[in-house]
Amino acid sequence: MPVAKQKKRNKLLWAAMILVAALAALLIAASNYLVTFSIARKGDVQSNVAPASTVSADNQAAVDRNYALLEEQKDQWLATVSAEDASILSDDGLRLVADVYRTAEPSHRWAIVIHGYTSQKEHVLTTAAAFGLRGYNILTPDMRAHGESEGDYIGMGWLDRRDVIGWIDWVLEQDPEAEIVLQGVSMGGATVMMTAGEADLPAAVKGVVEDCGYTSVWDIFSDELRYLFYLPDFPILYTTELFAQLRAGYGFHEASALEQVKKCRVPILFIHGGEDNFVHTEMVYELYDACASPKDILVIEGAGHGQASSLDPERYFDTVFDFLARECGLD
Numbered sequence: 001m002p003v004a005k006q007k008k009r010n011k012l013l014w015a016a017m018i019l020v021a022a023l024a025a026l027l028i029a030a031s032n033y034l035v036t037f038s039i040a041r042k043g044d045v046q047s048n049v050a051p052a053s054t055v056s057a058d059n060q061a062a063v064d065r066n067y068a069l070l071e072e073q074k075d076q077w078l079a080t081v082s083a084e085d086a087s088i089l090s091d092d093g094l095r096l097v098a099d100v101y102r103t104a105e106p107s108h109r110w111a112i113v114i115h116g117y118t119s120q121k122e123h124v125l126t127t128a129a130a131f132g133l134r135g136y137n138i139l140t141p142d143m144r145a146h147g148e149s150e151g152d153y154i155g156m157g158w159l160d161r162r163d164v165i166g167w168i169d170w171v172l173e174q175d176p177e178a179e180i181v182l183q184g185v186s187m188g189g190a191t192v193m194m195t196a197g198e199a200d201l202p203a204a205v206k207g208v209v210e211d212c213g214y215t216s217v218w219d220i221f222s223d224e225l226r227y228l229f230y231l232p233d234f235p236i237l238y239t240t241e242l243f244a245q246l247r248a249g250y251g252f253h254e255a256s257a258l259e260q261v262k263k264c265r266v267p268i269l270f271i272h273g274g275e276d277n278f279v280h281t282e283m284v285y286e287l288y289d290a291c292a293s294p295k296d297i298l299v300i301e302g303a304g305h306g307q308a309s310s311l312d313p314e315r316y317f318d319t320v321f322d323f324l325a326r327e328c329g330l331d
Contacts, residue, residue, distance in 0.1 A: 031239040035247055038221060038240075039154040041145040042118045050278040051227055055304040059275075063303070063310040070126040070313060077129040080104055081138075088166045090144065090151075092249075096163055097121075097148040098141035101132060108177045109330065111136040112167055114188030116306065117154065120147035127183060127309060130317050136181070141167055143191070153248035156217045157190035158255035164195040168202050181324060182208045185306050186279060189213025189271075190257045193287065196268060197260025207328035208264075209320055210257075211271040212306055215283045217255035223280070258290050267294040267327035269320060273303030273311070294327045 053060070081101040088096050099121055111131035113124045121140040128138045143160050144151035155163070164182065171178050182192040182205060189210035195201065196208045214220040218241070225231050241252045261268065268291055272284035281299065288297045298319045300308040309316045325331035 027235060027239055028243075030236055031243045034225075034236065034240040035243045038224070039145075039156060039244060039248055041152050041154065049224060049228065050305060053275075053304045054277050055275050055307065056302065059302040059311060060304075063307050066313050067126070067310040070129070070310065073133070074126045074129040077132045078125070081132060086139070086170060088163075088170050090163050090166060094144055094150040096141060096144060096150070096166070098139050098167065101128065101138040101140075103132065103135055103137055105135070107135045107137055108175055108179055109136045110139060110171050110175070110178050110180045112139045112141070112164065112171070112180060112182050114141065114160075114164070114182070114184030114191050115143065115146070116184075116186035116188050117156075118146065122147075124185070124188070127185070130320075131181070131183070134321060137175075139167060139171060143187075154187075155191075155248075155250070156255055157187055157194045157213075157257065158217065158250050159248075160187075160191045161194040161198060161260075164191060165198060165200065165202075168205060172202060172204055178204050179330060180205045181328070181330065183211070184209075184213065185211040186213065190217075193257035193264075193268065194255070194260045196266050196293075197257075197263040199263070201266065205266055206330055207324050208266055208268045209271065209323075210268060210287075211308060212273060212276055212279050212284075213257055213287070214279045215256065215258040215286055216253065218252040219283070220279060221252055258287060261287055261291040261293075264291060264293045267323070269323045269327075270295065270297045271308050271316070271319075272297075272299050273305060273308045274299050274301035275303055276305045278305040296323050296327070 084100045086098045086100050090096055113128045115121060115124045121142045124140055128140055132138050142149040144163060145154045171180060184192040190213035192208050193210050193213050222233050225237055245251045270284050270288045272281050274281055300312050303311040
């Protein structure tokens with residue numbers, strides 16, 4: 001081969017290698033950024049990563065009115081209960097914190113109420129009040145990397161499922177006769193579904209109420225990647241998953257509520273808003289169909305993400321407590 005052609009070929013080869021190295025470096029940097037963006041601790045401020053709501057003005061006005069009434073009910077309930085702090089150590093050594101609200105009259109019924117992504121325990125009290133007014137003791141944990149609980153990375157329900165098992169054990173230490181309901185919204189909904197599929201779920205857990213939980217972390221992050229960054233899954237979500245595994249200890253595919261409900265033995269009530277364009281409403285039908293245990297489903301038409309209980313609170317809570325009475329023996 002002529003010397004000139006060989007030099008030109010070598011230059012092209014070096015240029016190609018530099019380009020590949022630059023793209024690899026960019027992919028690594030972008031993947032690390034996405035891990036930090038999506039699951040690194042956010043502090044005490046709720047992150048808004050949802051699309052603009054498509055809920056109608058009339059339905060939003062109803063949500064606002066009813067939520068104000070639920071807030072009043074919450075305040076009335078809080079005036080009747082005693083509150084205390086609780087803490088446990090997670091399997092990986094994190095100090096996790098919860099608030100406990102005990103009924104005025106002795107009760108063996110407990111509801112563990114789980115908050116959503118970048119939220120905290122104080123934000124679930126309107127739901128907790130509905131259980132409390134029906135004679136349940138309430139435990140509201142801060143999930144790892146939220147509120148007062150330790151942790152550098154959000155578990156997205158997967159790491160949290162083991163933390164919830166720890167909280168169930170804490171309840172049983174306080175009350176060996178406890179009958180426990182798990183309830184959660186959004187990431188909390190995914191958390192209680194993932195917990196329900198654990199082989200060592202204590203028999204004291206009688207039922208699960210999940211509200212607008214996602215099928216898997218991969219599915220919800222895939223949606224967010226397209227919405228926020230206009231990017232396809234390949235290659236960046238795959239490399240981001242790898243860095244999440246290295247930094248946070250779990251992968252997005254394994255963190256699957258869909259797979260967990262296939263193994264579930266406890267009754268589950270699936271709830272979703274019919275106008276949820278964040279955790280898309282279609283997900284609840286996939287989860288319901290996959291569930292192996294006694295189940296029911298409630299879709300509140302016109303409700304956006306996390307709005308089902310505020311758009312139609314009477315239907316919402318009647319359905320919840322009818323289900324717990326019918327399927328879980330908690331009448």
